[in-house]
Amino acid sequence: MSDTHTGVPSVLTAPLPIPVPTAEHQACPVTDVLRRAGDRWSVLILILLGKRSYRFNELHRSIEGISQRMLTRTLRGLERDGFVSRTVHPSVPPSVEYDLTDLGRTFLGPLSALADWAVLHGPDITTAREHHDAHAANHAGNGA
Amino acid sequence: MSDTHTGVPSVLTAPLPIPVPTAEHQACPVTDVLRRAGDRWSVLILILLGKRSYRFNELHRSIEGISQRMLTRTLRGLERDGFVSRTVHPSVPPSVEYDLTDLGRTFLGPLSALADWAVLHGPDITTAREHHDAHAANHAGNGA
DNA sequence: CGGCATCCCGTGAGATACTG
DNA sequence: CAGTATCTCACGGGATGCCG
Numbered sequence: 586m587s588d589t590h591t592g593v594p595s596v597l598t599a600p601l602p603i604p605v606p607t608a609e610h611q612a613c614p615v616t617d618v619l620r621r622a623g624d625r626w627s628v629l630i631l632i633l634l635g636k637r638s639y640r641f642n643e644l645h646r647s648i649e650g651i652s653q654r655m656l657t658r659t660l661r662g663l664e665r666d667g668f669v670s671r672t673v674h675p676s677v678p679p680s681v682e683y684d685l686t687d688l689g690r691t692f693l694g695p696l697s698a699l700a701d702w703a704v705l706h707g708p709d710i711t712t713a714r715e716h717h718d719a720h721a722a723n724h725a726g727n728g729a
Numbered sequence: 730m731s732d733t734h735t736g737v738p739s740v741l742t743a744p745l746p747i748p749v750p751t752a753e754h755q756a757c758p759v760t761d762v763l764r765r766a767g768d769r770w771s772v773l774i775l776i777l778l779g780k781r782s783y784r785f786n787e788l789h790r791s792i793e794g795i796s797q798r799m800l801t802r803t804l805r806g807l808e809r810d811g812f813v814s815r816t817v818h819p820s821v822p823p824s825v826e827y828d829l830t831d832l833g834r835t836f837l838g839p840l841s842a843l844a845d846w847a848v849l850h851g852p853d854i855t856t857a858r859e860h861h862d863a864h865a866a867n868h869a870g871n872g873a
Numbered sequence: 874c875g876g877c878a879t880c881c882c883g884t885g886a887g888a889t890a891c892t893g
Numbered sequence: 894c895a896g897t898a899t900c901t902c903a904c905g906g907g908a909t910g911c912c913g
Binding site for chain 1: 765768
């Protein structure tokens with residue numbers, strides 16, 4: 586326990602190795618990955634592919650709520666960043682298989698940590714939110 | 730080591746405790762938290778507040794690239810969800826102090842895990858990206 | 874100092890239709 | 894089956910200006 590409360594050593598708790606990307610776009614890998622995880626579908630897809638291989642329409646049906654446009658775009662993004670691999674089987678009709686790469690697999694670790702935290706503290710957030718909203722309503726609606 | 734490669738037990742590796750939010754909005758706490766972490770400024774602010782208390786304009790200057798609009802909005806969001814606390818000192822001129830709550834502090838743990846992963850594998854992603862883009866350029870630019 | 878209101882633009886993301 | 898293309902809307906997020 587040197588400079589933090591949790592005792593967890595990390596790039597985040599270092600003096601300030603992340604210079605807080607002063608410029609327009611971030612070249613910061615952390616922000617980069619965070620955005621990835623933050624987008625609506627990537628994580629869902631990674632979770633499914635973590636279990637087994639999927640074909641395009643199989644993913645489409647499994648997620649159900651995603652448009653094929655977003656499925657394609659998200660898969661392309663994940664493929665580009667090396668999280669998933671795309672294998673085309675030249676059959677008729679064509680079939681395309683998506684898998685997690687090794688990189689994608691290692692990503693499930695830290696992702697799980699965050700997911701577990703979310704599940705554990707989700708109620709706390711909900712409570713805080715209701716609490717806050719209640720106060721806000723008081724301050725806005727009426728002082729009586 | 731039952732159903733996963735990493736051996737990391739998690740809600741993500743369970744049979745499928747997250748029913749993949751079929752509906753429009755997600756009530757899923759995981760997605761919720763992920764979005765939080767994914768937005769551009771929240772994490773930066775949490776990191777700074779993890780070190781010490783900050784006043785509004787102090788944060789504004791420290792991040793520098795953020796508009797006061799977004800700073801306000803992000804702080805309100807974090808406050809609403811119970812990550813940060815806002816303390817008004819009724820002085821003239823007024824001063825407002827922002828701190829991390831206990832909840833916010835515990836969040837730094839899993840966040841660090843993800844940040845460390847990002848720093849560690851950032852190069853891999855960059856490489857994969859360049860590799861992918863190079864191929865894409867070949868396939869698009871010319872067939873000759 | 875610490876905000877909130879307004880305007881404005883770029884992108885995220887869904888719906889739909891068409892192709893190889 | 895596995896996509897691509899277009900249209901559209903909603904939201905994130907920056908700039909500016911005003912108020913307590």
